[in-house]
Amino acid sequence: MNARTEVATGKVFAKKGVAANFVTAELIRAEGVSKTYRLGSMEVNALHDVSLTIHAGEFTALMGPSGSGKSTLLNICGLIDKPTSGTCLIDAVDTARMSGDELTLLRREKIGFVFQGFNLIPVMSVRDNVEFPLMVAGVPAKKSATAVDAILDQVGLSDKAWRRPDELSGGQRQRVAIARALVRTPRLVIADEPTANLDGDTATHIIDLMQELGRSHGVTFLIATHDARVVDRCDRVVSLVDGRLQ
């Protein structure tokens, strides 16, 4: 597949030297997505008629200034928010008419999250945090332990498995969050400003780790970021300004 790709109505770039080996079928198809918030008597249009397709295996950056609608689009693609109009298909499944519980189960099955503030559970150890999505899904203990061991090894935190999040550095916490997002090998990982709270070197390491694990696990990444270092490492960059794709 050609490294430069035009997809749907979004302006999409492919970075030089980054092979999009895993780009195959459509994973996300957002069609005419708009989102309007009501703030008191005012209506704020966060997204205007956004149509975007993300293919399986892509490592995509979603760029734009603050208030451009990056997080809103990310939330809709991550099925934690619903568009005011338009549809969002995940793996060809139309999510528009799904109930809250159905969306939760689909999210559990196919989507992992990495948050800017890590959002780890403070009372749980590293290992328990990573295991949490498996616990929620009712994965048997033995299978769960194997999966957790493997992913902790891959993020280099095997020796810190029993530490609690407050005993870790920012970079280590984000690695725990990445391990948690990937432990069930989802189809898609949504990352909202994953490097915003990290220093330069750590941010680079984190983004390299995400890219490496994304490839090894065949996972698609959709990352909202301002960080040029992140953008440099992405297969594609999608720009949003004032809720519209550029």
Add this chain to the structure above:
Amino acid sequence: MKWLLFAFKNVLRNRRRSLITVAISAIGTAGILIGGGFALFTYESLRELAARDSGHLVIAHKDFFDRDEDTPMQYGLDDFEFMKKKIEADPRVRMALPRVQLSGLVSNGDKSAVFVGVGVDPDGEFSVKGPTVKVLAGSLLESGPSSDPAPGILLGSELARMMKAEPGSGLTLLSSTTSGSLNAIDVKVRGVITMGVPEVDKRLVFTDLATAQKLLLTDKVSTLSVYLHETEDTDTMRDTAAGLFPERALQTWRDQAFYYLAVKGLYNRIFGLLGVVIVTMVLFAVSNTLAMAVMERTREIGTLRALGTLPHQIVRVFALEGFILGIAGIAAGMLFAIGTSVLFMVADLQMPPPPGRSVGYPLHVNVSPELYLTTALTVVALSIGAAWFISRKASRKPIVEALAHV
């Protein structure tokens, strides 16, 4: 198990707050258990007192309880010996005691006073009455022939004081007979007793059955009191006795225990209200703690929901936290209540005499498995219910809103 562990860790997040909640639950639980245990002890004591006084069952002539007699023993039992033998054959029966009720005047030669007396089988009667009859002077009556030609009586302490009588004093009992005439009999005071109720002690006379019958000129008795080995057998024994003596009237100790029923009714209201207040207090304490926990963890709830946790799984975590707080409070409260019960028992503390009585009673607190179980289930159910109610809304909050919560 992992959910329970997660909930346990959550409870320990704010240890001071959880500790205060557990302490409030514990104090509340202990309050219910100690108050309820005291009420149960009181009921048990009064029940025992009532049963010792009247017998578990009272068998009488069919009109005895409903109609007033025109002459003494009009509604008496003449076949009581046969009935006694028949009912004592039942293994549930400890003994059946005939009684003759009489009233009249007691005189010391200078002064007379009204008495209300009972003719009894002394050995049987005073063995079932046990500590409810307290001998202040002299001794109890005994069955069988006596060396003293004058029949013996026991006098209530107040009546003895009025008659200036003491053991060995001679008195005369005067009463109406079954034929309507008056009869008198000289008696000798064997002992001065108290039943713990001054009003009773002012009128009370105990004598043996034969003396009472001789005074009334009758061979009947008023009632046959049936004492059982177990109070719990009262109702079944009542049915049996009703089958054995269909022509007779039957009452259980409950029918005669007006004081017991009045106290039980009063205590049920007092301790019931106290229980409701305490349970409400525990409910508010647990609710407040969990409401604060939900508020503080709204962002985390959003994260858990984003990670695929269903709303009912979120509610379950909080319900488990409520369960843990409830169980911890109950365990501590139970230990405290049991400790208090043991302490009261060992210290032998006494309660002051209740209204209308002249003797106090021991301050004991019963440890009742039923009360403990009911209290535990109530506190746990309320804790879980409060957690469910509080977390239900938060678990349904839009994830984006929850994640943005500060």
